[in-house]
Each structure stands twice: as structure tokens, then as C-alpha cells.
Amino acid sequence: MTRRDQVPRNRIAEFFDREDVLGYTLLIPVAILLGIFVGYPFIYGVWLALTDTRIADSTSGNFVGLENFERLLFRDSIFIQALKNSFFYTAVTTVFKFVLGLLMAAVLNLKFRGNRYVRSATLLPWIIPTVLSTLAWRWMFDGSFSVFNWMLRQVGIVGPSWLGSWPWPFISIMIVNIWRGMPFFGVSFLAGMQTISQELYEAAMIDGSTAWQRFWYITLPLLRPVIIVVLLLSTILTFADFQIVYALTGGGPANQTHLLATYSYQIGLRGLEIGVGAAISLFLFPVLAVIVFLTLLSLRRDD
């Protein structure tokens, strides 16, 4: 401590020494930031979705009620496809990421040489800018030069056109998402597993349990809080995903592989119909709200 602390206090310093005053004051920056760039845009987005606003069109911006939503739900087959895709994409990739992440954590939890390095390296897909690694995948899925098809050709199989004809482009997108998301699951589960006491396993082994029983009756139940949070976080990010589709297929071919976010970008910013675009991204909201609610519920119970 410096001598400066001995200086007699003035009124202002005393005022800021009150816990409530200092508490609220320290929250001013975050309140301004989140108010301007999260709270206000959200309300503004709801308003935009109820108007016919177009970019660079001063005659637009009129209130049209639910017309945008009506158009999307009843007269836009691409939107319906994007909506279905978003749900399907989230459900399928989450199941894979969960199972593969558990397996990955179980393997990385074993004792072996270079354990530390392997653990660090496996998180790379999650660290590297998604668009850039997705571009590498796009090259590996290339129509003529796909390395997967080169390998298949060596054993006499004609590989699929990965980014060409349905359903392969959609499968490719899901592969990339699973590849990128699995390490997050794996490393989180691993961190959870390492907090489980070894004594539990030893006791169970003395009682003659099988490895499967130990996993099912010890690891899985104790991992529950981690599993819930990881699943919820991942569901939000996957359902709202943009980058993988944008970098891999751009929503094509023939708009078959759009997700809500990419379609909202295409209509709202590329197509200039910003009101409709805002309406599309609002479809993310109900799912988000349910998941936020579940997350809060699970965290509160753990407290």
C-alpha cells in the first residue's frame, strides 16, 4: 500500500464507498453498451419485422402488421426449407457432437504419453476462425479435386458430389459442424470428468462393477450439470449458425441448404428487404427463449 491511502477522505470519496453507490456506478458502462447495442436493436428488430422497410428506399418503412410473417410462413417455400433445415441441423449435429464428445473425453482421460499435447491439439477446430477452416473443408469437398473422392477412387468407388446434389451439401455442412463442435463437448466433458473423485471408481471396482456400469452409474450422473450446460449452449450456437453454411455452400445449390441466419442475410441485406430479413431472424427467438429459460432453471437448481 502507498502512503496515499492515508489522505483524509472527502465527501465524494465517502459517497462512492457505499456498496450500493459503487455497485451501480461500476455497472454504468456495461448498461450503456448492452442498452445501445443489444436491448435497443432487439426492440428495433421487432419493429422492423412489422414494416416493409427496404434498404435505400425512402418510400418504405410503413407498418404492415404481420404481413412479413404471413408471407414467410405461407408463401415462401425457401423459408420453410430453411426453418426445417435449422431444426434438423441442430438435432442431428447435437446428437453426434454429444456422443463423439463423450467418447473423445473418455479417451483423453486415459493415461498416455503426450496426453497434455493431444488435449491441446484436439481443441484446435474450435479455436481457429470457423470461416477459414470451413474453406479448407470446401476444398476437401471440391467437385473435381476432393481428397475424399481421391481416396475412394483408389478403392474403385465413385465418391459423391459433396457440394453438388441434395442431400450431400446438407450432409457436408453437418459434418463440418460436428467436426468443429465436438472438441467443445469433449474438452468440457473431460474437465467435468476430472472433477470426479477416483475413489468412487475404486470402490465400484472392488464391488465388482464392469467398466460400462461405472460409466453409466458414476460418470454420467456426475457429469449431468456439465452435460446440460454444454448441450444448451451448443444448441443455441448451432441453431443460430451462419458461418459454416455461408462459407461452404452459401445456402445453395438452389437455396436448399439455408439456415434461418443465412436466409435472413440473403433476403435482408443482399435482397435489401430488411424488414423481411428481420422477421426471419426473429424466428430464432422462440427457440432461444426456451433454451435460455432451461439454462437459467438448471443453473439455479445447481446453486
Next chain:
Amino acid sequence: MSKSSKFLRSFIRVYLPVIFICVITLFPFYWMVLTAFKENRELNDTVMNPFIFNMPPTWEHFEFLFVKTKYATWIVNTLLVSIISTTVSVLVSIMAGYSLGRLRFRGANWLGWAIFVTYLVPPTLLFIPLTEVVSKIDLPLNIWKGDLTPQPILNSIWSLILVYPTFLVPFGTWLLIGYFKGIPRELEESALVDGATRIQAMTKIIVPLALPGLLSVAIFAFTLSWNEFIYALVFISDVETKTVPVGVISELIRGDVFFWGELMAGALLGSVPVAIIYSFFVDYFVSGLTAGAVKG
């Protein structure tokens, strides 16, 4: 059991799955490196074994990036945006985290949850209205040149610097609340008894003790800013102002022709900074990553 069969068993049970995991997670990066150093003639060949260099490696794709494109500028832009928004976010998060984690006042708990909820809001929900909001903001961007005239921030890196903290701060605050809560109250109280003000106790005692947490937040924030894509894509249209992820995908893909050598060279270089930072701070990174999940 003989020694060799014991080794074989551990190889099959442990090392084989480990190798399998490594191959799956790292293969795309191997492919990125390989492609970045291959000549176009080799890349456009469908017969040669693509897993090895059949011709001598070349630097030509990297040369192209720095001579014919604005790649160097994109790197500088991304660095500036990441460093400034990380610094701002860490400062704001310290303030909010300290307030919500250590001070007792009405509504603290409720406000903490509100910040957590904004952490869960994905950028794709807000990017359209946010673009409109950002397009209406004018700031004196050349203030350091003595020019006070407000200019639109859209299409300047300042739009990103202002907006990135919106997803960095909620995460940082949430992580730091946990760190600050874990520091014993007595430390602070004895400083207060000794005549320190609360702010002094915070900046000189509590914040230094939370240094590992601050490092986690900073590293995480830097990585998230470096990797951010959708806001950078939407807010910036000027070639000179782009960030690496956006520059690579929008400027290196020209029409229907893909120059994979250059693209992979650009992707590789754009991945190196985060990979280096990550390799130095793995433990902080993992503790940041799992903070939400494990600590809850």
C-alpha cells in the same frame, strides 16, 4: 502376459483411439498447410498422390497475398480491432464483475442474470437491426488528427470495435463474477479498516488476485474478436477496411474460380495468430471455455 502383448493391448486400447481422434481433428489443418505450399500445377492434377509434395514446395501463394492483395492491411485491421475491443471489454468486465460479484446492493443478483442472458443471445438474432443502428452512428473518427467532424462509423473498423464488446463483456463479466466471489472477504475488509477506499481495495488487492481470470477473459476475448465473422461481413464493404476472415472469403474468391493455393495460404496465416496465443495459454483458455459449463 508377455511384455509385447501387453504393449499391443495398450496400443489398441489407448493409442489407436488417440491417434484416430488426432487425425480427425487435425486433418483439415494438415490439408490447409499442404495446399498453401503446393504449386497450382500440382493442385490441378487429379492423378498424383495428393497427400505428399510431388513437386517442390513454393512460397508463391504467400507472395501473391502480400503483393497482389490487401492481406497485410487485413491483418493490421484485425489486430487493431481485436486488441482494442479486448482491452475495452476487459476493463468493462472488471467493473461489472466486481460490482456483481463482491458488492451487496439491491438487484445485484437480478442484474447478474440479465447479463448472463445477453451472453446467450447469438449475433445472428440481432445483426440486421444492429446494422441499422450502427449505420446511424456518427463519431469524430479523425479526432487524433484534430478533426472533430462526425463521420459515419459504418465501413470503418470503429463499428467493430464498438460492437464486439457486446458479446465479449457478458462472457467476461460472467467469468469474473465467479473469480471475484472466490476471493475471501477478509482481504478487502482489512484494507478498508486500514483506511483504504473501496476503489483502492478493488484496484490494488482484489483485481491483482483475479489475474488468472483476467487472462482467461483477455485471451478468450482476443480469439473471439479475431474469429468474428458476421458483423465484419455486414458492417464493412471497403476492401481496405476488411478483417482477415472476411477478406479471405470475399476478396480471394473471384467469381466461380477458386485459387485454392492462395485461399489456403490466407486461411493458414489467418489462423496462426490465434493458434500461437492458444498454444501459450492453453490452460487459461480451457478454464475460460469450461467456466460456464463446469462452474455453472
